[in-house]
Amino acid sequence: MRKVIAVMSVRTRFAPSPTGYLHVGGLRTALYAYLYARQHHGTFILRIEDTDQSRKVEGATEKLIEALQWAGVQFEEGPGKDGHHGPYVQSQRLPIYREHVQQLLKDGKAYHCFCTSERLEQLRAGGATMYDRLCRSIPLDEALKRVDTGEHHVIRMKIPDDGVLNFHDEIRGDVSIAFNTIDDQVLLKSDGFPTYHLAVVVDDHLMEVSHVIRGEEWLPSTPKHILLYQYFGWSIPKFAHLPLLLNPDKSKLSKRQGDVAVEDYRTKGYLKEALINFVAFLGWNPGDERELFSLEELIKEFSLERVGKAGAVFNIDKLNWLNQQHMKLKSDADLLPLVKPYLESKGWDSVTDEYLQQVIGLMKERVVVLTDFVDACPYFYQEPETYDETAKAKNWKPESPAHLSALLEKLNLLPVFDAASVEAALRSTAEGFNVGAGKLIHPMR
RNA sequence: GCUCCCAUCGUCUAGGGGUUAGGACACGAGCUUUUCAAGCUUGUAACACGGGUUCGAUUCCCGUUGGGAGUACCA
Numbered sequence: 001m002r003k004v005i006a007v008m009s010v011r012t013r014f015a016p017s018p019t020g021y022l023h024v025g026g027l028r029t030a031l032y033a034y035l036y037a038r039q040h041h042g043t044f045i046l047r048i049e050d051t052d053q054s055r056k057v058e059g060a061t062e063k064l065i066e067a068l069q070w071a072g073v074q075f076e077e078g079p080g081k082d083g084h085h086g087p088y089v090q091s092q093r094l095p096i097y098r099e100h101v102q103q104l105l106k107d108g109k110a111y112h113c114f115c116t117s118e119r120l121e122q123l124r125a126g127g128a129t130m131y132d133r134l135c136r137s138i139p140l141d142e143a144l145k146r147v148d149t150g151e152h153h154v155i156r157m158k159i160p161d162d163g164v165l166n167f168h169d170e171i172r173g174d175v176s177i178a179f180n181t182i183d184d185q186v187l188l189k190s191d192g193f194p195t196y197h198l199a200v201v202v203d204d205h206l207m208e209v210s211h212v213i214r215g216e217e218w219l220p221s222t223p224k225h226i227l228l229y230q231y232f233g234w235s236i237p238k239f240a241h242l243p244l245l246l247n248p249d250k251s252k253l254s255k256r257q258g259d260v261a262v263e264d265y266r267t268k269g270y271l272k273e274a275l276i277n278f279v280a281f282l283g284w285n286p287g288d289e290r291e292l293f294s295l296e297e298l299i300k301e302f303s304l305e306r307v308g309k310a311g312a313v314f315n316i317d318k319l320n321w322l323n324q325q326h327m328k329l330k331s332d333a334d335l336l337p338l339v340k341p342y343l344e345s346k347g348w349d350s351v352t353d354e355y356l357q358q359v360i361g362l363m364k365e366r367v368v369v370l371t372d373f374v375d376a377c378p379y380f381y382q383e384p385e386t387y388d389e390t391a392k393a394k395n396w397k398p399e400s401p402a403h404l405s406a407l408l409e410k411l412n413l414l415p416v417f418d419a420a421s422v423e424a425a426l427r428s429t430a431e432g433f434n435v436g437a438g439k440l441i442h443p444m445r
Numbered sequence: 446g447c448u449c450c451c452a453u454c455g456u457c458u459a460g461g462g463g464u465u466a467g468g469a470c471a472c473g474a475g476c477u478u479u480u481c482a483a484g485c486u487u488g489u490a491a492c493a494c495g496g497g498u499u500c501g502a503u504u505c506c507c508g509u510u511g512g513g514a515g516u517a518c519c520a
Contacts, residue, residue, distance in 0.1 A: 017520050052519055117518070129447065129516070154518050172450070181448050181516090189518040196520050220449050220515040243451080243513095250512060278457095281469095285458060289468050308451095308458080311513065315456045318470045328483085366482045 010042025011210045014068075014075070015200065017049040018060030021261040022067035024314065025215065025245040025253055028279040032242060033213040034073045035280075035302040045207060046078030048089045049200075051193045061089070067262040071272050072295055077207075085207040090199050097194040100202050100232070101155050101187060109231040110187060111136050112143040112153045130183040131156070155188035157197075157228065165223040170211075170240035170304045177223045185224050197221060201228040204237060213240045213304075216311075240304050243283050244311040253314055265319075269342065269370030271330075274323035282312040292325055320368045327370075332361045339373045346374055348381035 014030035016022070022030075037044040046068070048061050061079060068075070077083030087093055104110035113135040123132060135143075136158065147153060159182045166176040187198040194202070204212060219241045229236045245253040253260055259268070265275055277293050284307050286293075293301070327335065336357050343349060343356065351359075359380050363373055374381070 015520095019520085049520065055519065113518095120518090127446095152518095175449075177449065183516075186518050191518075193518085195518070200520095215514090216450070217514055217520090241450085246513080248456080252513070281457065283457090287459075289459080291457095291469060310451055312458090313456055315470075318457060321470055324483090363482090365484090 008210055010037055010040035011045065011208050012037040012042065012213055013045035013047050013204070013207065013209050014073075015047040015049050015203075015214075016064055017052065017055065018057055018064060019055055020057045020060050020063070021263055022064050023253075023260050024262055024265070024275075024279060025260070027067070027071060027073070027262050027275070028245065028282060029213065029215055029242055030068060030073050031071075031276060031280060031298075032240075032284070032302070032304075032307070033211075034075075035299050036211060036213060036304065038299045039302060042210070043076045044074070045083070045085075045209070046075040046081075046088065047203060047207070048079060049196065050089060050091045051196065051199055053091075053191065053193065063263070067266075070266060071262065071276055073276075090194070090203065093199075093203070094192060094194075096206070097188065097198055097202055098192070101194075101198070104157065104187070104231060105140065105155065107231065108140075108158070110155050110157045111140075112138065112147060113156045113184075113186070114138075114143075114146060114151055114153045116152075133184055136184070152190045154186045154190050156184040157187050157224070157231070159184050159224070159227065165226060167222060167226055167236075167239065169219070169222075170238055171243075171307050172219070172241060172309060175219065175222070177220070179223075182223060185221075197224055197228070201225050201232075205229070205232070205234045209237055211238045211240060213242065216241045216244050240307070242307065243309055245282060246311045246313045248313055248315065250311070250313065258314070258316070269372065270319065270323050271326045271338075271370070273326040273329075274319060277326065278319045278322050281318075282314065283308050292322075292329075323369055324365075324367075327364060327367070332357045332364065335360050335364070335370075335373075338370055342371050342374045343381065346381070348374070348378075351381055 012033035014026070014033050016026055016030075034044045036042075046065070048064075050056060050061075065079065075081065077085060078088045081088075101110065105112075113131075115131075115135060120131065135156070138146075143153075160179045163179045164176050165179060166174060169175055185197050186195050188194055200212075203209075222239055222241070226236055247253055247257040249257070251257075259265060262275070266272070273294065276295055276298070277291075280293065280298050280302070281291065284302065286301050287306060336353060339356065339360060340353075343351070359377070360373055363377060367373055367376055
């Protein structure tokens with residue numbers, strides 16, 4: 001006979017609600033969960049939390065998955081993937097939640113609440129900060145009878161009247177919250193859908209999630225979740241609450257102050273390697289002075305212990321620098337297929353791959369994002385005459401190389417070469433651009 | 446309001462009872478480069494405040510201030 005030591009395998013998940021796009025903060029949360037799972041040879045799960053029907057957005061799940069895939073954050077279990085814990089979409093798990101609510105009801109850990117939203121509003125208007133627990137005293141058999149008559153109701157969980165709940169967070173350390181500051185949380189809504197609080201706990205347990213890695217906004221509701229685990233008699237997973245991502249003014253990262261969708265950065269021409277590297281360093285660092293990391297290196301070196309507690313401002317300057325660095329790490333040939341779509345979207349698709357690759361080689365150390373390979377140097381792709389027209393239309397009359405340079409800047413063009421050679425190019429007199437030692441023959445000539 | 450969380454250069458951060466408080470981005474200067482970049486060198490710049498504890502606190506404790514989150518039949 002031999003003893004088998006059961007080692008709990010690491011299982012993490014990213015559980016977004018499909019509201020339209022993948023937020024960069026969501027990407028970081030997903031990334032950390034993914035890194036942790038991969039590092040421990042565990043499993044990373046994607047679960048869609050679509051329990052709010054009113055916020056359902058068509059095609060959002062697909063966009064979410066696409067963004068994750070683009071970034072290289074691969075999940076082993078989730079929608080469209082086989083796993084033994086599915087379905088991975090909460091709206092398809094309704095019977096499971098109802099079943100668990102029944103158990104809670106039977107055990108006296110939850111109760112039917114028939115209060116109308118009007119009454120709840122009145123309560124709040126009267127200064128109440130929490131539900132007054134009116135329906136808690138209704139006997140179960142009486143409640144069941146009222147349910148049978150079709151009376152609208154929700155199911156609430158019973159929170160102890162006093163006492164304190166202590167728990168340990170992997171990032172924040174010990175946290176404690178008094179029960180008397182916690183409301184009797186609604187678990188099942190009147191439309192039969194569970195609230196987040198019920199669904200996460202049930203799913204995380206059923207999907208055997210070992211580490212709940214999520215944003216800091218969930219820290220205050222963690223006691224409710226832990227209480228629920230206790231009510232069900234389940235073992236409690238480890239929790240790790242990540243600091244928030246902030247706007248430059250330190251408020252929570254929002255749409256108003258810049259792009260927050262991963263796809264925005266993708267279309268703007270950022271490399272996934274740079275975005276991943278950047279987002280990983282918002283709240284984490286390896287403890288030494290290295291800053292350029294690949295996904296594989298992050299998997300190797302990431303640790304929850306080194307995740308900071310304070311919120312981090314999402315500063316585009318560093319992202320730009322990181323993008324340049326990762327761009328330089330790639331060969332011209334690797335960059336080619338990434339740049340091509342941008343060129344095609346401009347309709348300037350008559351250049352050959354060889355030509356484009358040469359342009360990439362020339363521009364690589366002068367540009368910030370992929371779109372710059374096109375937008376910053378249109379004279380490489382346009383008919384010289386066309387470009388001349390543009391200049392004329394804008395009333396360009398360069399008086400000197402310096403003046404021309406200034407004009408170029410006004411047009412947001414990077415002064416790639418010296419003013420004289422750009423001028424020459426504009427006048428389309430040269431048969432090609434002189435660049436360093438080599439010469440690039442303009443495709444339109 | 447109440448509850449919880451947080452606090453090192455402008456930003457991302459390292460560090461930690463005694464340090465010239467380190468790095469990166471951004472910004473300035475210089476070198477290099479035919480030019481623009483890149484690269485290299487270099488400069489400016491931080492421990493929020495007040496009390497403790499201590500021989501000594503930026504570091505530990507308490508408070509204040511500031512910031513953030515939560516407080517929904519949203520997640």
